[in-house]
Amino acid sequence: MTGPAASVPIPGHDPATVLLRTDGVTKSFGGVHALKGVDFELRSGEVHALLGENGAGKSTFVKIISGQMRADEGSLRIGDRTMDAAHQGSTQATNDVAVVHQELSIVPTMTVLDNLFLGHPAVGFLYRRRELRRRGRAALDRIGLGSLNLDSLAGSLPLAERQLIEIARAVTRDARIVILDEPTATLSDAEIERVFGVVRELRARGHAVVYISHRLKEIFALADRATVFRDGRRISTEPVADLTPDLLVERIIGRNLVKERSRIANEDHAQPRSIRLDVKNLTCQPTFRDVSLSVAVGEIVGVVGQIGSGADDLIRSLAGARPPQAGSMLLDGEQYTPNSIRQALSRGVSFVSDDRAKNGVFLDVPINHNLTSMVLSSVVRGGIVRSGDERRVGKTLAKRFTIDARRLRSAANQLSGGNQQKVSLGKSAAMNPRLLLLNEPTRGVDVGARSEIYRLLRQLADEGAAVLLFSSDLAEVVEICDRVVTFFHGRAVTELKGADITEQSLLQGILNPEEVPL
Amino acid sequence: MSALTSTPTAETPPGRLTAVRSFFTDSIRANPQGTTVRAAAVVVLLLGIIAIPGFATLNNFKGLLASVSLIGIAAAGMAIITISGNFFMLSMGATTAVSTIVFATTLSLGLLPAIIITVAVGTVVGLLQGLVIGGWGANPIIVTIAAASIILGAGELWSGGLTIFGDGDPSSLNAVLFDILPVQVLVFFAVVILIHFVIQKSPFGRQIRLIGSNRDTAEFAGLPVKRTVIIGYVIAAACAAMAGVLLGAEFDFDVISAVLVGGVVVTGGKGTVLDAAVGAVFIGMVGNLLIVGGQSFALQTVIKGVIVIVAVSAAALLARRKGKR
Numbered sequence: 001m002t003g004p005a006a007s008v009p010i011p012g013h014d015p016a017t018v019l020l021r022t023d024g025v026t027k028s029f030g031g032v033h034a035l036k037g038v039d040f041e042l043r044s045g046e047v048h049a050l051l052g053e054n055g056a057g058k059s060t061f062v063k064i065i066s067g068q069m070r071a072d073e074g075s076l077r078i079g080d081r082t083m084d085a086a087h088q089g090s091t092q093a094t095n096d097v098a099v100v101h102q103e104l105s106i107v108p109t110m111t112v113l114d115n116l117f118l119g120h121p122a123v124g125f126l127y128r129r130r131e132l133r134r135r136g137r138a139a140l141d142r143i144g145l146g147s148l149n150l151d152s153l154a155g156s157l158p159l160a161e162r163q164l165i166e167i168a169r170a171v172t173r174d175a176r177i178v179i180l181d182e183p184t185a186t187l188s189d190a191e192i193e194r195v196f197g198v199v200r201e202l203r204a205r206g207h208a209v210v211y212i213s214h215r216l217k218e219i220f221a222l223a224d225r226a227t228v229f230r231d232g233r234r235i236s237t238e239p240v241a242d243l244t245p246d247l248l249v250e251r252i253i254g255r256n257l258v259k260e261r262s263r264i265a266n267e268d269h270a271q272p273r274s275i276r277l278d279v280k281n282l283t284c285q286p287t288f289r290d291v292s293l294s295v296a297v298g299e300i301v302g303v304v305g306q307i308g309s310g311a312d313d314l315i316r317s318l319a320g321a322r323p324p325q326a327g328s329m330l331l332d333g334e335q336y337t338p339n340s341i342r343q344a345l346s347r348g349v350s351f352v353s354d355d356r357a358k359n360g361v362f363l364d365v366p367i368n369h370n371l372t373s374m375v376l377s378s379v380v381r382g383g384i385v386r387s388g389d390e391r392r393v394g395k396t397l398a399k400r401f402t403i404d405a406r407r408l409r410s411a412a413n414q415l416s417g418g419n420q421q422k423v424s425l426g427k428s429a430a431m432n433p434r435l436l437l438l439n440e441p442t443r444g445v446d447v448g449a450r451s452e453i454y455r456l457l458r459q460l461a462d463e464g465a466a467v468l469l470f471s472s473d474l475a476e477v478v479e480i481c482d483r484v485v486t487f488f489h490g491r492a493v494t495e496l497k498g499a500d501i502t503e504q505s506l507l508q509g510i511l512n513p514e515e516v517p518l
Numbered sequence: 519m520s521a522l523t524s525t526p527t528a529e530t531p532p533g534r535l536t537a538v539r540s541f542f543t544d545s546i547r548a549n550p551q552g553t554t555v556r557a558a559a560v561v562v563l564l565l566g567i568i569a570i571p572g573f574a575t576l577n578n579f580k581g582l583l584a585s586v587s588l589i590g591i592a593a594a595g596m597a598i599i600t601i602s603g604n605f606f607m608l609s610m611g612a613t614t615a616v617s618t619i620v621f622a623t624t625l626s627l628g629l630l631p632a633i634i635i636t637v638a639v640g641t642v643v644g645l646l647q648g649l650v651i652g653g654w655g656a657n658p659i660i661v662t663i664a665a666a667s668i669i670l671g672a673g674e675l676w677s678g679g680l681t682i683f684g685d686g687d688p689s690s691l692n693a694v695l696f697d698i699l700p701v702q703v704l705v706f707f708a709v710v711i712l713i714h715f716v717i718q719k720s721p722f723g724r725q726i727r728l729i730g731s732n733r734d735t736a737e738f739a740g741l742p743v744k745r746t747v748i749i750g751y752v753i754a755a756a757c758a759a760m761a762g763v764l765l766g767a768e769f770d771f772d773v774i775s776a777v778l779v780g781g782v783v784v785t786g787g788k789g790t791v792l793d794a795a796v797g798a799v800f801i802g803m804v805g806n807l808l809i810v811g812g813q814s815f816a817l818q819t820v821i822k823g824v825i826v827i828v829a830v831s832a833a834a835l836l837a838r839r840k841g842k843r
Contacts, residue, residue: 321738345740359734364787365727373728374739376721384719427739 017044018077019176019208020065020097025074027060034060036232037074042177047199047209049219049240051252052229053474058212061229062179065210066097079176095121097177098170106162108155112136115154116169139172142205143198160191167198178202179210182307184218196222214306216245216511228252249511253503273297274332276466277318277435282327287313288490291327295435300457300467302477305487305510312354312439312470314487319351319437320344331435345374350433352425354440354470360424361412368394368408370423371401375430393430401426402452418449425453429460436460438469442476454480474503486510551833552781552793559800566807573810580700586802587706588614588761589769590795593776594713595757597794598750600777601717603730603786604651604658607751610758611770612666613640616673617762623677637759643669644755645748652747666770702764706795709757714791726750730786775801775822779829801825 020042027035035057042048052058063069065076075084078096106115116136117123123132133150140148145164154162163183170178180199184192199222202209211223219226220240227237228251236251277295282288288310295301305311317324320338329336331347338344341351353360362370371394372379379389391408398405401422407414412423421442429436441457442450457480461467471477477484484496486509494509566573592610599607617636624632647665651658717723725746729736736743780797782789801822808818 341738342740342742351738353738359732359738362728362731362735362787365731369724369728373724373736373741376724380721383721385721385724 018042019044019079021077022065023075023077025061025064025071025076027064027069027071033232035064035071038229038232038234040065040227040234040237042208042210044176044208045203045206046224047203047211047222049223049226050210050212050229051214051219051226051248053252056229056252057232058229059181060232062099062181062210062212065177066099066179068099095173096175097179098173098175099179099181100163100166100170100183101181106154106165108153110154111151112148112154112157112165113150115165116140116150116172118169120169120172135172136168139168143168143171143201145198158191160187160194163187163195164198167195167202171202175207177208177210179212181212182214183211184213184215187308192218214511216248219248220245230254245511249504249507253507273299275330276332277336277468278330278333279318280328280330282314282317282324282329284310284313284317284322284324286490287322288317288487291487291492293485293492293495295466295468297464297466298461299482300461300469300480302481302484303468303470303487303492304472304474304477304484304506306472308489309487309510310490311485311487315351315437315439315468315470318344318435318468319349321351345431348431348434350374350428350431350436352428352436352438352441354443356420356424361420361427363413363420364411366409367398367403367412367415367423370412371397371403371408371426371430374427397426397430401429401456416446416449418445418453421445421453422449422456425456429456429465432463433465436465436467438467440471440473441469442471442473450476474506477501477506478503484509550781550836551829552789552796554832555780555793555800555829556796559796559803562800562803562807566803566810570807570811573807578806578810582802582806583703583706584700585806586799587700587702588765589772589776589802590706590798591709591757591761591764592769592773593780593794593798594710594791595754596773596777597780597782597789597791598713598717598726599658599754600782600784600794601730601786601789602726602747602750603733604747604750605784606659606662606770606774606777607647607754607758608659608662608770609643609647609665609669610754610773612669612673613643613755613758614762614769616669617759618765619673619677620759621763633763636763637756640755640759640762641752643759644752647755648748648751651751652744705760705764709760710791710795713753713757714795717791722746722749727787730788732787772801772822773798775826778826781829781833783833784830 018041020040022038022040025035025038025040026033038057038061040061050058050061060069064071065078075082077083105118107118110118113129113133113136116139117132122135136150140146140150143164145161145168148157148161148165154165157165167178167180167183180195183195187195196218199209199211203224211219213219220243223240225237226240226243226248228235228248230252235254273296275294276297276299279294280292282291291310291314293301293303303311303314313322316322318329318338320341320343323337323339331349336347336349338347338349344351357363362373365373368390372390375393376385379386379393381389394408395405397403398408403415403419403422403426412420415423421444425438425441436457438457442453445453454476457467457469469481478501481501482498484501484506485492486494486496486506488510496505496509572578592614596607596610599605617640620639621632621636624635627635643665647661650656650661717726725736725741728739728741729743729746733743776798777789777794778784778797779800780789780793780795782794782797804821804825805818808821809815
């Protein structure tokens with residue numbers, strides 16, 4: 001199948017053709033540099049991997065080259081059009097550059113065809129269905145999706161195919177540059193292989209593909225060149241053939257970063273303490289399988305992994321939010337099978353969620369009402385909430401969790417993100433839980449509040465709680481965890497202890513670079 | 519119940535004083551709209567006294583208070599639903615209307631049994647809606663609209679579509695104390711004070727407010743969300759039934775107006791039962807002024823609608839300004 005007349009031929013299959021180039025692109029947010037003088041070049045017919053830790057500047061860079069954001073300085077050339085900083089961020093760029101995000105922009109209640117041409121410039125006032133069908137069919141055929149039915153409802157398709165429709169949408173627009181932002185994070189191996197097939201097809205047709213992924217084996221299986229970002233700078237751009245997984249990990253975290261750990265983690269945990277939580281062969285399809293781990297009294301254990309690794313889902317399951325299907329859990333040696341958060345709480349298992357605005361804090365409610373919300377009975381006498389008691393309990397909790405006691409009567413949304421997080425933590429810890437579970441304990445929290453939260457967690461552990469947390473911030477995990485279990489693709493892969501916990505070892509555990517490439 | 523009415527322990531008289539003070543300052547700070555409506559009510563009252571002849575008569579005040587009472591009692595119940603984040607109970611008017619029929623047919627058993635039966639029937643009606651909404655998570659607006667249809671239809675089936683003439687004596691309900699306070703008004707005051715107290719001071723009330731503020735957080739905090747919402751519907755429907763005992767009428771919009779104008783925030787968590795009661799007085803007073811001033815009923819409904827829109831948009835603007843700050 002060849003493309004219809006409507007599709008503009010892609011210029012130059014010659015791999016030397018530069019489709020996109022940036023010179024000295026710089027961007028800062030509120031005085032903090034997100035990007036510093038980035039020079040970058042993308043060629044026709046290449047798959048170019050973009051790597052870097054969270055916050056390294058990848059997503060800001062993608063926004064600038066796709067026209068969603070304007071740089072402070074530097075120029076951007078797409079094809080033969082050069083845009084200095086003042087002219088970027090226009091829709092001009094978006095016709096040439098298509099971004100496929102992790103969060104899909106597929107409308108589940110519309111057909112494949114309608115999704116392909118959603119907001120397409122060729123769709124005018126009238127919807128010329130027959131013409132669009134032809135072009136849609138051609139686009140699907142071109143990237144090897146000929147089997148897909150144009151009239152299926154997008155919502156009825158598996159996740160992978162929805163992702164592929166999104167890529168096909170880029171093709172219908174003749175976007176020469178396709179950016180894939182962690183396209184495989186939530187996919188199974190077989191599905192990943194289909195995405196790879198489409199990416200290779202795009203490459204063969206002379207498109208340039210920017211591929212963002214944290215999975216090293218995918219980079220080695222697919223990419224021609226790899227560019228690494230760190231702290232807003234482009235660190236390196238090399239042919240993948242010249243790289244090894246170890247070399248790449250080193251580029252990502254920086255060779256000097258096996259840094260002196262300012263650990264407050266307990267080093268005297270050599271002697272065994274009683275096991276608080278004992279998990280054996282726990283399975284919760286489709287997120288994690290056959291996970292075994294334990295947490296002792298006084299211990300802070302971390303689970304880490306990429307998006308879709310199942311590590312964060314394990315926390316949710318233990319909290320009663322998503323009951324597992326198989327395996328056993330013991331809490332202080334007794335059977336523990338929570339079917340709801342309420343049941344978990346009744347067993348002394350408390351959960352601090354990662355989304356405090358959505359389900360962590362009562363934002364428009366006074367801070368002390370937040371703090372007492374889970375221990376309400378302690379301020380009730382004779383069926384009445386005693387405001388005197390409540391103030392006293394609130395003050396005690398505020399002091400313990402380093403919240404300004406004078407602000408107890410203000411609404412929680414008056415506080416900074418860091419202090420809101422302390423309220424969220426204080427509210428859940430007020431009941432003195434046996435097991436404290438946390439997802440992303442310091443997301444969106446400034447550095448100062450961060451170290452306070454670390455100290456609070458240590459204090460809670462020292463007072464006899466067992467703490468189990470998920471975090472995507474590896475520096476944080478290194479700093480606070482006594483023990484870490486890394487997750488990959490739904491399985492617990494490695495366990496690290498004490499001084500073995502470094503960003504390097506963690507990254508290796510969650511990227512699993514030793515695994516044979518697909 | 520005895521716990522609610524018992525005097526607070528002797529050890530804390532100064533605490534009680536500060537509690538009273540903080541009660542007022544809290545309500546002003548937490549609810550600028552409620553405070554505004556209170557001020558507006560006073561302005562309208564003065565305006566009526568000065569400008570509208572026939573407004574400031576004892577008889578008119580009696581009538582005004584009596585009509586406000588019905589809306590006020592229902593609004594107290596409605597406020598619970600709104601504070602809990604479930605918007606409005608659109609079956610309240612229907613419940614009130616049918617409760618009148620229930621009351622009239624059971625009045626032959628005596629006044630007190632009739633009241634008890636009527637309120638009990640309302641309670642069951644509320645419980646069923648609460649189970650569907652709080653227990654199964656169905657949409658509160660749709661369920662209560664459907665319930666209104668069922669309740670009205672069932673009432674008509676039961677009464678055979680005829681006017682019911684009960685053979686009992688409800689006259690004590692129309693009695694007037696000291697020549698100025700109709701019994702309805704006393705019931706209104708009692709219901710509002712009791713429910714206000716429950717919402718402000720009981721653990722149940724605290725939970726209603728937390729759930730209304732953020733239902734997800736409430737569930738994550740392990741609060742008994744379902745049970746609390748169901749009880750909220752039971753109380754609200756009982757209020758509607760109580761209004762039906764006093765006088766039947768369909769008045770959903772008036773009740774909603776009272777709640778919104780009084781400053782109970784439609785998204786939940788904010789506002790008090792007292793606010794809703796003040797809203798009822800305000801709405802009733804404006805309507806009364808227009809009638810006494812010789813304006814048509816049609817104009818009255820237009821003005822009520824305008825007041826609600828003004829109140830709601832003022833609240834939205836206020837919230838936006840607060841957010842920007």
